Amino acid sequence: MPTIEHLTERTPHVSPEDLLDGFKPSYRFGDVSFDSYIPDPNQPSQSAAVTKLREFAESMAPAGGGFLGKLFGKSKKPAKAGLYLDGGFGVGKTHLLASLWHAAPGPKAFGTFVEYTNLVGALSFRKTVDVLKEYRLVCIDEFELDDPGDTVLMSRLMRELSDAGVRLVATSNTLPGSLGDGRFAASDFKREIQVLADQFDVVRVDGEDYRHRGLPEAPAAFDDGVIESFAAERFPDKTIAVDDFAALSEHLQRVHPSRYRQLIDGIDVLVLHNVTTITEQALALRFVVLADRLYDRDVPIVASGALFSDLFTPEMMSGGYMKKYYRAVSRLTALARNGQLAEPVS
Known part of the structure; x- marks a missing residue:
């Protein structure tokens, strides 16, 4: 029989050390490497990107060996x-970024743009700087431009x-172009980081544009009376979180998004009763973070209830945060x- 828990009964207390311990590639990128990235032979920029990132990782290795090497040697730069x-989207930028993190010497951090902004919210800006400046490498995945303040x-x-x-190594946050303006390019990134722009080398990673693949189709709605028994039969001996959507939504507003990783720690399956469309932007953005942590x-x-394709209002899906919402819909639907x-998550 599965073990039943409720996310609404969890209020994780997370130390700064616990937060920082989570700044590493997620489960799906936990074992990737440059060797496991398979470049498309029709896209030479992908092979070139692997070479560039390998060189970057090697440049961080201490030069020389022995006592004198340690005393006088400097990292290749x-x-x-x-x-x-x-x-x-979908050309393997996160795979490459995680491969770099695995290959580079530490201490090092890997997180999404949102996770770093949440870290600042949890620790304060000055504390975050004081902690991260002791690192040799900081990887920022899915750099976002949709919130001027966060940028x-x-x-x-x-x-x-x-x-x-x-x-510092960053990738952009990109989602289907047919759903908006498409990816932002290096010129946008450099404009936003201003005085840092000349310190960044741009590495192109071309490939099939995700906009041509579309969003996955949401599965048919479940009868609310059978979802728990279905999950118990399908996932025996697992830990299943069973929650009412409205109650979970209220709970998420009391838990800082930086703690959502710990909120779902140890949960194998999530059962949600009576999903409804979210109409409040603040809650919608918190649900985006939860979707990312579940997907990780x-x-x-x-x-049961509304399909995840209807989780956010049409206004949200066409507004300033549309990229976040489409990402959440895509991941929750998957x-x-x-x-x-029983369809594998890609």
Whole structure:
């Protein structure tokens, strides 16, 4: 029999050390490497990107050996102190960024743009700088431009880290272009980080544009009376979180998003009763973070009520945060297809 828990009964207390311990590639990128990245032979920029990132990792290795090498040796230094991976969605930028993190010497941090802004919210800006400036490498996945305040904050954080000698590598957050303006390019990134721009080398990663693939189709709605028994039969001996959507939504507003990773710690499956469309932007943005954490850990979802394609209002899906919402819909739908149709999450 499965173990039943409720996310609404969890209020994780997370120390700064616990938060920082989570700044590493997620489960799905936990074992990737440059060797496991298979470049498309029709896209030479992909092979070139692997070479560039390998060289960047090697440049961080201490030069020389033995006592004198340790005493006088310095790390090899590339022409630029930072890299920006510029490319469309689904071409393997996160795989490459995680491979760099695995290959580079530590201490090092790997997180999404949102996770770093949440870290600042949890620790304060100055504490975050003081902690991260002791790192050799900071990787920022899915750099976002949809919130001017957060973009300015991250630009300032990156500037202070760069001044402290920390290497920085970033990718852009990109989603289907047919759903908006498509990816933002290196020129946009460099414009936003201003004084740091000349410290970044742009690495193109071309490939099939995700906009041509579309969003996964949401599975048919479940009868609310059977979702728990279905999940118990399908996932025996697992830990299943069973929650009412309205109650969970209220709970999420009392838990800082930086703690959502710990909120779902140990949960194998999520059962949600009576999903409804979210109409409040603040809650919607918190649900985006929860969707990312669930996706990071491949947590299957079994749900009743509204389909995840209707989780956010049409206004949200066409507004300033549309990229976040489309990402959340795509990821939650993939997890629902896995939970209800046994379809692998890609």
